[in-house]
Amino acid sequence: MAGLLLCGSQLNLANAADNQLLGGEITGKLTFASDYVFRGESETVDGEVPVVQGTLNWGNAQGWYAGVFASNIKFQDPNLEIVTAPYIGKAGNFGDSGFSYDVMVFSYLYPGASYSNYTELWLRVAKQFDQAKVQLEVTPTLDDWFGVKDWSGVNYAIHPSYQFSNGFNVSGSYGYQDLSGPGAEGWGHWNIGVSKRWASLDFDLRYHGSTVAGEHLVYGGQTEIFDDRLVIGVSKSF
DSSP: OHHHHHSSSOOOOSOOOEEETTTTEEEEEEEEEEOOEEEETBBBBBSSSSSEEEEEEEEEEEEEEEEEEEEOOSSTTTTTEEEEEEEEEEEOOOSSSSSSEEEEEEEETTTOOGOOEEEEEEEEEEEEEEEEEEEEEEEEBBSGGGTTTEEEEEEEEEEEEEEETTTTTEEEEEEEEEETTTTTEEEEHHHHHHEEEEEEEEEEEEEEOOOOTTTOOHHHHOOGSSSSSEEEEEEEEO
């Protein structure tokens, strides 16, 4: 779920006055899923536990937004049990060109394991083609990747989607997580899935894969967390 999950489509709360704050509107999202896959990697040790994820977001008419995302996780390091991720950004359009942009600073904070904290700058440009949409992403790290000294990363990805008139949405992602530093090595990752709203709930069924194999410099000893996998999730927006 990652990006999609991180700053995916945030549905508005009911248009009531008490949802307004500082000239903007508060929205929320709660997700239950069979796994948390981030750029091809299972964040729950190969799907050992399901996840509960939440996002609380503030946004205004000028395109500014801020909020926090949180999820349970599970790694070989027992101190990595939860990630909380505050973010702030600005979204808008390039005039009447039909192109949109989204610039966001997103920090990964791990309570009890602050040595793994790091921050990324998300840069995204999208174009709508009737019912189809294509989004391009470049996401560099702003400090040491996952707290590993002298490691930096840049994620490059393309996210196409198509909205059918019956409410089904088919979307996917193909990207490469580049890593630089002593002993570092990047990897390719991809996913494809279908989502549908039913009874005020959003259902998503998605297949994830990656290029990580046994000889990978970083993950060669635990390639199972990058195995291809099917993930199902259900979300409720408030």
